[in-house]
Amino acid sequence: MSRTHRTRVIGSTSLALSLLLATGCGTSGPGSGETMQVWALEDAAVNEIVEQGIEAHNGSHETPAELVTFVNDAYKQRLQVALGSPNAPDVFFNWGGGNLAQYTSQGRVHDLTRTMEDNPGFRDSFLPSVLDVAAVDGSYYGVPLLGVQPVVMYYNRDVLDGAGLEPPRTIDDLYEAIDVLREEGVTPITLPGAQGWTQLMWFSYLVDRVGGPDVFQAISDGEEGAWEHPAVLEAMEMCQDLVERGAFGNNFSSIDYDNGSASALLATGESAMFLMGSWDLAQQMENNPEFVESGALGFTSFPALEGGAGEPGAIVGNPSNYFSVNSDSEHTEAAVDFLVETMASDEYVDELIAAGQVPAVEGIEDRLQESDHAEFATFTHELVSEAPTFTQSWDQALAPDAAEAMLTNLQLLFLGDLTPEEFAQDMESLR
Numbered sequence: 001m002s003r004t005h006r007t008r009v010i011g012s013t014s015l016a017l018s019l020l021l022a023t024g025c026g027t028s029g030p031g032s033g034e035t036m037q038v039w040a041l042e043d044a045a046v047n048e049i050v051e052q053g054i055e056a057h058n059g060s061h062e063t064p065a066e067l068v069t070f071v072n073d074a075y076k077q078r079l080q081v082a083l084g085s086p087n088a089p090d091v092f093f094n095w096g097g098g099n100l101a102q103y104t105s106q107g108r109v110h111d112l113t114r115t116m117e118d119n120p121g122f123r124d125s126f127l128p129s130v131l132d133v134a135a136v137d138g139s140y141y142g143v144p145l146l147g148v149q150p151v152v153m154y155y156n157r158d159v160l161d162g163a164g165l166e167p168p169r170t171i172d173d174l175y176e177a178i179d180v181l182r183e184e185g186v187t188p189i190t191l192p193g194a195q196g197w198t199q200l201m202w203f204s205y206l207v208d209r210v211g212g213p214d215v216f217q218a219i220s221d222g223e224e225g226a227w228e229h230p231a232v233l234e235a236m237e238m239c240q241d242l243v244e245r246g247a248f249g250n251n252f253s254s255i256d257y258d259n260g261s262a263s264a265l266l267a268t269g270e271s272a273m274f275l276m277g278s279w280d281l282a283q284q285m286e287n288n289p290e291f292v293e294s295g296a297l298g299f300t301s302f303p304a305l306e307g308g309a310g311e312p313g314a315i316v317g318n319p320s321n322y323f324s325v326n327s328d329s330e331h332t333e334a335a336v337d338f339l340v341e342t343m344a345s346d347e348y349v350d351e352l353i354a355a356g357q358v359p360a361v362e363g364i365e366d367r368l369q370e371s372d373h374a375e376f377a378t379f380t381h382e383l384v385s386e387a388p389t390f391t392q393s394w395d396q397a398l399a400p401d402a403a404e405a406m407l408t409n410l411q412l413l414f415l416g417d418l419t420p421e422e423f424a425q426d427m428e429s430l431r
Contacts, residue, residue, distance in 0.1 A: 036065040036331040036338070038323075039079065039089035041072055046146060049351040053342035063334040065091075083108040083326060090329040091338060096133040096142055096322045098220055098397035103324070104136045110325035113139045115336055125344040129390035130360035133319040142322030143343045147357025148384045149278045149318035151201045155298045159186055159272040167300040168273075171209070171238075174303050178247045181272050190271040191248035191414075192257035196407030197395060199414050201275050202242070204316045204394050206235035209305035213314060213389040220397050227427040231309070236413055236420035243414055253415060260287045267291035275302070277317055278380050281373060282356065292373075299376060301383060315383060316391040320360045353377075360384070402430050 040050060047069055054065045068089065070078060075093070082088045083103060094100050103109050116123040123131070126144055134142030155167050160177075163184050168174040181188040192198045207215055211231025218226035226232075242248065249271075255262050263280055265271040267288035274280070284292050291297055304312030323343065325335040342348050344361055352359045353371050358380045368377040384390060395403040409426060412418035418426075 034064075036063050036090040036329075036334050038065055038067050038091040038338070039075075040067060040069050040093040040145075041075055042069045045355045049348065049355065050145075052351065053338070053345070053348055056345075056347070057334075057338045057342065061334055061337065063331050065334070065338060084328065088326050088328060090326055090331050090335045091323050092326060093145065094142060094322050094324055095392075095396050096319060097392035098399070100134060100142055100322065100324065101136045104141050108327055109141045110327045110329070110332055110336070111139050112141060112143070112325070112336070112339075115340065116140050119340055122340050122344055125361055125363075127360045127362060127384055129315075129384060129387045130319040133390065133392055134322045134324070142324040143339045144320040144360040145323045145343065146321045146359075147352055148320055148360050148380060148390075150315045150380060150383055150387075150390070151205070151275060151277050151302070151317040152380070152383070153300050153302055154266060154274045154276060154280060155300065156266055156269055156272055157296050157298045159269050160298070163272070165272075167298060168303045169300075171303050171305045175245065177272070178242075178245050182246050186269070187249040187265070187271040188273060189242075189247045190255070190262050190265045190274040191252040192255045192262040193248065193252040193411065193414060194254060194256045195258075196410045197393075198257055198262075198276070199239070199410045200394055200407065201277075201316070202239055203235055203410060204391065205275075205302045206238050206305075207231055208314050208316060208389075208391060209302075209308045209310040209312075210234050210238075212309040212311070213391055216391055216394065216397075219394075222431055224431070225428070227424040227431070228421075233420045233424060236423060239414060240416065240420075243416070253411070264288060267297075278358070278376075281376055285373075299379060311388045313387050314389045314391070315387045316393065318393055318396070319384075319390045358384075402427070405430055 038050065038054065040047065047067060051067055054067055058064045079092060084106070094103070100109065127148070130144050130148055131140070134140055134144070153167070160167065163180050163186070165177050165180060168177050178188040204216065211229065215226070215229050215231045218229065219232075255265070260283060262274065263283045264287065266274045267284060281292070284297060301313070301315070323339055325332060325339070329335055349359045349361050349364060350367065353364070353367055356372065358368065358377050362385070365378060365381065368374060368381055371377050395407060398406065406427060409418055409423045413420070413423050
């Protein structure tokens, strides 16, 4: 459930055009020894905040920094080509997890572990479950840049109240709610099945609830037989059972998230629940503000599985985006100073909150309570703060070819056109 495109970053239709659209905030080009380059994606609100951090850095350091931004579709390939070349950035945006591990395996990323040890206040200012996504083999290689985006269970309070139901706390509660809501003539759960990443949310949560986070870690590490782990097969069976129970209605495969129709089904009461990332609040505010302002939009964590190996507080989604330092940078010290002085500063955190984000920083509950949509912001922060693990979206963590095959297979699985065993065998063949 990679959410780069779901944060409203617009990409171009071709790599050539994308590279032409790359824009810099300074005059020197990549690889200039006179400036420290910070590469990021184009996002007006976020880039403005990063620019303020750069201005503060430039006011107290001899080596000036400049921000260079790229449209999303071009960025990964541009970065892959640039790292290790004279045109590489000094500080670069990444998604953490498997994406970052790819670069560390090539020796392209500066190890920040000593920096963390020498600055324990800085290290401990971040939520551990989020910071750990930038850890590879026990060493830290990145610092959280943006807010957290866990996947949560939204619900329509009026619909559940009308059916005499509470938000499901366990999977058994969920099954019971599905049966009751179907009798009421309400689609129990919205699922925008036209896009495989929405089904991945169910699959990844269920794998974690059944088998715990080590199951996906084995998949991510490419271990032989990992896709055929009993927890993976059981989670697939549970996904198909939900479909057969009528949890998602009869036309889920034609529902699209990006056009707003899925969120609207929850807002209008045509469905009762919706598993989606925290970014859906912005979607609802944009298209269905009355639903939010009336207090009818509820939210809770994904149900626990009684008897499962996974912890009930574990979450999945997009922990954050990260800034890392190029190991070949001529300005390593200045780059590290930029991260330490900026990413957890009060000014940077306050600007993220003002932009509607929930920073991956400890001890900001009071500030979140004064923000817009304070109830949801504090809920999100508490959910992540208390999470024993925060598993990165699988399609972010896996190699692109494997991620694409997985999403295609998930759609076939939910349609009943692929058995769990066939799914697992196919993914094993790509390992």
